[in-house]
Amino acid sequence: MTKKNIFIAEPETQRKIYTNMRRIRAFEDKTTELFEKGVVKGTAHSYKGEEAIASSVCAALMDGDFIASYHRGHGHCIAKGAKLDRMMAELMGRQTGYCQGLGGSMHIANLELGILGANGIVGAAMPLSTGAALATKINGNKNVAVAFFGDGASNQGVFHESMNLAAVWSLPVIFVCENNQYALTTAYRDTTAVKQISERAAAYGIPGVTIDGNDATEVYLVMREALERARAGEGPTLIEAMTYRWGQHSLRANLQDPRPQEEIDDWLSKDPVTRMETNLLSDDILTKKDIQSISDSVDTEIENAVKYGIDSEQPNFESMIDAVYAPHNKHTEPSSKGDRVLSYSEALNEALEQEMAKDKTVFLMGEDVGTTGGIFQVSKGLMDQFGRERVRDTPISEATFVGCGVGAAIAGMRPVVEIQIFDFVALTMDMLVNQAAKFRFMLGGNPTVPLVVRGPQGGGIRLAAQHSQSLEAWFTHIPGLVVVAPSTAYDAKGLLVAAIRDNNPVIFLEQKLLYLNESGPVPEELYAIPLGKADVKREGKDLTIVATSGMVPRAIGAAKTLEKEGIDVEVIDPRTLHPLDEETIINSVKKTNRLLIVHEACVKGGFGAEISASIGDKAFDYLDAPISRLGAPHTPMPYNDRLELEVIPSQERIIAAAYKLL
Numbered sequence: 001m002t003k004k005n006i007f008i009a010e011p012e013t014q015r016k017i018y019t020n021m022r023r024i025r026a027f028e029d030k031t032t033e034l035f036e037k038g039v040v041k042g043t044a045h046s047y048k049g050e051e052a053i054a055s056s057v058c059a060a061l062m063d064g065d066f067i068a069s070y071h072r073g074h075g076h077c078i079a080k081g082a083k084l085d086r087m088m089a090e091l092m093g094r095q096t097g098y099c100q101g102l103g104g105s106m107h108i109a110n111l112e113l114g115i116l117g118a119n120g121i122v123g124a125a126m127p128l129s130t131g132a133a134l135a136t137k138i139n140g141n142k143n144v145a146v147a148f149f150g151d152g153a154s155n156q157g158v159f160h161e162s163m164n165l166a167a168v169w170s171l172p173v174i175f176v177c178e179n180n181q182y183a184l185t186t187a188y189r190d191t192t193a194v195k196q197i198s199e200r201a202a203a204y205g206i207p208g209v210t211i212d213g214n215d216a217t218e219v220y221l222v223m224r225e226a227l228e229r230a231r232a233g234e235g236p237t238l239i240e241a242m243t244y245r246w247g248q249h250s251l252r253a254n255l256q257d258p259r260p261q262e263e264i265d266d267w268l269s270k271d272p273v274t275r276m277e278t279n280l281l282s283d284d285i286l287t288k289k290d291i292q293s294i295s296d297s298v299d300t301e302i303e304n305a306v307k308y309g310i311d312s313e314q315p316n317f318e319s320m321i322d323a324v325y326a327p328h329n330k331h332t333e334p335s336s337k338g339d340r341v342l343s344y345s346e347a348l349n350e351a352l353e354q355e356m357a358k359d360k361t362v363f364l365m366g367e368d369v370g371t372t373g374g375i376f377q378v379s380k381g382l383m384d385q386f387g388r389e390r391v392r393d394t395p396i397s398e399a400t401f402v403g404c405g406v407g408a409a410i411a412g413m414r415p416v417v418e419i420q421i422f423d424f425v426a427l428t429m430d431m432l433v434n435q436a437a438k439f440r441f442m443l444g445g446n447p448t449v450p451l452v453v454r455g456p457q458g459g460g461i462r463l464a465a466q467h468s469q470s471l472e473a474w475f476t477h478i479p480g481l482v483v484v485a486p487s488t489a490y491d492a493k494g495l496l497v498a499a500i501r502d503n504n505p506v507i508f509l510e511q512k513l514l515y516l517n518e519s520g521p522v523p524e525e526l527y528a529i530p531l532g533k534a535d536v537k538r539e540g541k542d543l544t545i546v547a548t549s550g551m552v553p554r555a556i557g558a559a560k561t562l563e564k565e566g567i568d569v570e571v572i573d574p575r576t577l578h579p580l581d582e583e584t585i586i587n588s589v590k591k592t593n594r595l596l597i598v599h600e601a602c603v604k605g606g607f608g609a610e611i612s613a614s615i616g617d618k619a620f621d622y623l624d625a626p627i628s629r630l631g632a633p634h635t636p637m638p639y640n641d642r643l644e645l646e647v648i649p650s651q652e653r654i655i656a657a658a659y660k661l662l
């Protein structure tokens with residue numbers, strides 16, 4: 001792409017850009033002052049010196065376009081339309097702030113303004129914007145998404161993965177790298193092999209351009225050209241805007257600033273605000289009087305914003321708790337399961353098919369899910385039925401295609417993303433733990449992230465240590481995530497439908513042996529099972545076994561054997577691990593007075609510890625024996641089949657553990 005100077009920004013647009021630059025500058029100056037006085041706490045990253053980029057990029061956008069921002073995000077938020085009073089209130093941690101005091105400076109954003117969050121995780125804006133761009137593409141509207149990020153972020157894997165994904169799918173996303181030449185204290189020349197970051201675009205077959213980020217007009221014109229391409233369906237552009245931050249990395253500045261004074265002085269002389277002002281005066285777009293009146297109005301706005309923040313209420317504990325999860329839908333189960341039998345995979349497939357037919361916002365992506373239906377065939381036939389737009393084979397880049405799912409969910413879709421084998425989730429933990437789980441909370445409790453991330457976990461088919469883990473405990477520990485693990489075909493369908501309809505990110509875990517061995521009655525009708533409702537798979541009065549996922553059929557098998565010995569076992573499948581139906585377990589323990597918990601994951605730090613502690617707290621008086629846990633020893637999954645059988649709890653070991661309690 002060439003720098004095209006044939007368009008001239010409309011005077012109105014230039015005035016708007018200039019005014020926003022002044023508002024950002026004044027906001028940053030005031031924030032620094034308030035930080036030094038201890039009124040703004042924690043940390044904040046000043047955008048002073050970089051104002052031209054946000055102001056011009058956002059001035060080129062239209063209604064419905066998205067941006068994603070990062071830790072240096074005040075300027076992006078202001079340029080995208082935020083009010084300074086609610087921003088100040090947020091920086092002061094107040095209830096009236098854009099994030100109700102839950103986000104603060106690093107996360108200041110507002111979804112109603114089309115801001116997909118401001119990220120404290122360097123580089124995360126890129127997959128999120130790519131996802132929002134995918135949402136606009138699937139919806140067929142002409143909106144775009146912009147990712148703002150620094151030079152440091154361009155060394156993250158998600159930078160490369162996002163450019164590749166956006167390029168292969170021709171997504172309307174614009175990557176705006178604000179190259180202020182330092183990442184904290186490290187110069188980009190020392191971390192970046194190419195001379196200019198824009199050169200990297202060539203590797204993904206997209207246009208890349210380096211521009212003067214302190215020249216507001218140039219930023220605007222180049223952005224407009226990139227937008228034209230994006231809106232015409234021609235895909236992403238990488239814009240590298242060279243700039244400089246005037247202050248230290250953050251207001252908390254606890255590291256020495258390594259930048260040479262001559263370099264700082266040189267860049268101070270390239271002040272983007274003064275340059276724009278000079279241009280507007282010489283082009284007769286603004287008079288000195290206009291500039292004075294802009295100054296006066298910005299001063300008043302800042303003064304009012306500070307007063308608004310100081311006068312605002314502190315947030316309260318209850319509204320903080322409400323911000324963690326969107327309310328779950330209420331569902332009722334069918335009165336009868338009928339007599340049509342489906343396998344576990346077929347039941348999941350039917351859930352996807354019926355929800356996709358019913359709701360146009362549901363779409364699928366993952367490795368090999370389209371052409372072949374995934375390695376366990378869960379999405380078999382769905383690409384033929386719903387087309388390539390809604391069933392997408394992804395590159396092997398978990399961090400980015402899951403992040404793309406998060407971005408699409410924030411932007412209004414209901415993505416279902418498959419992790420081919422759940423061990424690979426380790427590559428995308430940031431997107432689940434720091435992004436999906438925290439987005440609603442950090443933005444003050446209004447946005448929703450209706451995302452399902454599903455796939456096979458566990459052992460039993462000799463795939464060894466990196467393809468066999470049971471990782472549910474990782475996710476139950478994270479506030480903001482729902483964790484579901486169905487054990488029957490009936491539950492698989494009803495819970496997947498509930499997961500898709502839920503407004504929270506759901507981790508949906510399918511034990512591999514269940515695909516192969518489980519089948520059972522599944523109603524043809526579309527139904528959803530309430531999240532947080534356990535199922536008593538078998539009633540009994542002598543002992544309660546709480547079993548999860550692949551352990552449920554084994555626990556039922558053990559119960560049948562014990563029945564022959566006159567021992568009456570109740571088997572409970574929680575079905576959802578968060579929210580957990582403690583009540584059903586407590587009621588059972590009140591009846592049987594004995595509790596055995598069985599899961600496939602390692603016992604140590606496993607989810608059984610949580611159930612055990614909770615029942616110990618709430619039903620201790622009803623227990624006639626210590627609570628017992630059965631799971632894997634503290635070892636990765638071995639390849640050898642005899643050893644694999646020893647690691648995964650068998651029916652025989654469940655029986656032995658039951659006898660110990662009786």
Ligand SMILES: Cc1ncc(C[n+]2csc(CCOP(=O)(O)OP(=O)(O)O)c2C)c(N)n1
Nearest residue numbers: 072120121122150151152153180182183184
């Ligand atoms: C994944 C991650 N690694 C490290 C950090 C700590 N950190 C915060 S900002 C920063 C430098 C980022 O540099 P750059 O992307 O160039 O943005 P800039 O601060 O210069 O605007 C670092 C290392 C982080 N927040 N997230």
Ligand SMILES: [Mg+2]
Nearest residue numbers: 150151182183
């Ligand atoms: Mg930087």
